[in-house]
Amino acid sequence: MNTKFLIGAAAFPAALVLSGPAVAAPVAEAAAPVADAVGGGTAYIFNTLLFLIGGFLVMWMAAGFAMLEAGLVRAKNTSTQCLKNIGLYSIAGLMFWAVGYNIAYPGFAEGALGLFGIGGTTYGMQSAGEADLEKGYSVASDWFFQMVFCATTASIVSGTLAERIKIxxxxxxxxxxxxVIYPVVVSWEWGEGYLDSVWGFSDFAGSTLVHSTGGWAALVGAIILGPRLGRYGPNGQINVFPGTNIPLATLGTFILWLGWFGFNGASQLAMGTVGDVSDVSKIFVNTNMAACGGVVVAIIATQLRYGKADVTMALNGALAGLVAITAEPLAPTVGQSVLIGGIGGLLPVIFVPLLDKLKIDDVVGAIPVHLVAGIWGTLIVAWTGDATLVGQLVGVLLTMVWVSAASAIVWLLLKITIGIRPSEEIELAGLDIHETGVEAYPGLANQA
Known part of the structure; x- marks a missing residue:
């Protein structure tokens, strides 16, 4: 029975690819004669609505990250995680308005190298009653959509460094x-800078620009910060710190899954034609199926490896599948999307134990989910999309160098000056009492 099961499992990916799409090739081609049926002010309205709806779905992902992290940390640190998540979202909004947007979209001059630039003082806000019909959408809606992506990048760092960093x-x-750090990476691709103009790098919705950027910042921070007290013992011993609330973590994952339809779907950037809205629909399907593939593969992999399925790995399998498909959610067939997401779902099963062997403490598994799966999703675009493997690899490596170096400088400066870690006494007692003064679960705050 086991032999037949393994043979069938091995043949499954091939069957997905050979079976062809369950959804037809992009409807935009088939619908070309009527693609311009919607135009003028109506197209402007639909394009703007896409940004706004996609934006508030991605904003809702902030709640998903907060609930996921609150469920996976210990009771004594839950309030701190909630504060970090609402705080980082608000800081991201202010910084992207004041500085980040103008770095991300500087308007590089023709022929410029496109590594760094700063635009004017356009904050993406039109006056009341005004509309920029030449752009085809409200500039405020575009700014809002871009801003929530910025906040998502910061959310990734929060989960990795949980339970042992000061607010x-x-x-x-x-x-x-x-x-600065995230907007510079954005400028290289979505801002038509170096990676876009020189290497033809392609990242549809941010497997590298958003997820790997957050992943590199989290990895460097985890190395400099060090693991939680008692996490790693002598002789390679790994002590498990169970999360407080698995149902809450599961809810957080479903919220993130829902938000991802805005993340990927609205990255089509237009919904004013029949072709565009059909493509958004296909993106929804591929995004969903990649997550399904990630969950199923994670369940099978943990069942085979440990003799029992691991719910936390299943949750991370869903997220890794979503991250993997984000670099190109339109071009693949449904079968290819399942395969891409399925391999993404396998990555946390492999890399979570590897990080533990290296004594890199990642509380929620964000590094395998966002960094490793982000790299995988970016490179596989050379197979499914219009990009070269060399161009994609250059994008991954340049992002790694910039984000890692910049993050290391900031983390080290903070460590040397004000310190980034609480005392052992405070960490053991729990950050909630000392950092927020509010216990998430009164009476359980001293839970180990």
Missing amino acids: VPFFMFVTVLTA
Whole structure:
């Protein structure tokens, strides 16, 4: 029975690819004769609505990250995680308005290298009653959509460094990340800078620009910060710190899954034609199926490896599948999307134990989910999309160098100056009492 099961499992990916799409090839081609049926002010309205609806779905992902992290940390640190998540979202909004947007979209001059630039003082806000019909959408709606992506990047860092970082230095790092580090990476691709103009790098909705950027910042922070007290013992011993609320973590995952339809779907950037709205629909399907593939593969992999399925790995399998498909959610067939998401779902099963062997403490598994799956999703675009493997690899490596170096400088400066870690006494007692003064679960705050 086991032999037949393994043979069938091995043949499954091939069957997905060979079976062809369950949804027809992009409807935009088939609908070309009527693609311009909607135009003028109506197209402007639909394009703007896409940004706004996509934006508030991605904003809702902030709640997903907060609930996921609150469920996976110990009771004594839950309020701190909630504060970090609402704080980082607000800081990201202010910094992207004041600085980040103009770095992300500087309007590089023709022929410029496109590595760094700063635009004017356009904050994406038209006056009351005004509309920029030449752009085809409200500039305020576009700014809002871009801003919530910025906040998502910061959310990734929060989960990795949970339970042993002080609030103030964390918020200071988020300030620099959202004002400068992330916007520079965005400018290279979505701002038509170096990666876009020189290498033809392609990242539809941000597997690298958003998720790997957050992943690199989290990895460097985890190395500099160190693991939680008691996490790793002598002789390679790994002590498990169970999360407080698995149902809450599951709810957070479903919220993130829902938000991802805005993340990927609205990255089509237009909904004013029949072709565009059909493509948005296909993006929804591929995004959903990649997550399904990630969950199923994670369940099978943990069942085979440990003799029992791991719910936290299943949750991360869903998220890793979503991250993997984000770089190109339109071009793949449904079968390819399941395969891409399925391999993404396998990555946390492989890399979570590897990080533990290296004594890199990632509380929620954000590094395998967002960094590793983000790299996988970016590179596989060379198979499913209009990009070269060399161009995609250059994008991954340049992002790694910039984000890692910049993050290391900021983390080290904070560590040397104000310190980034609480005392052992405070960490053991729980950050909630000392950092927020509010216990999430009164009476359980001293739970180990």
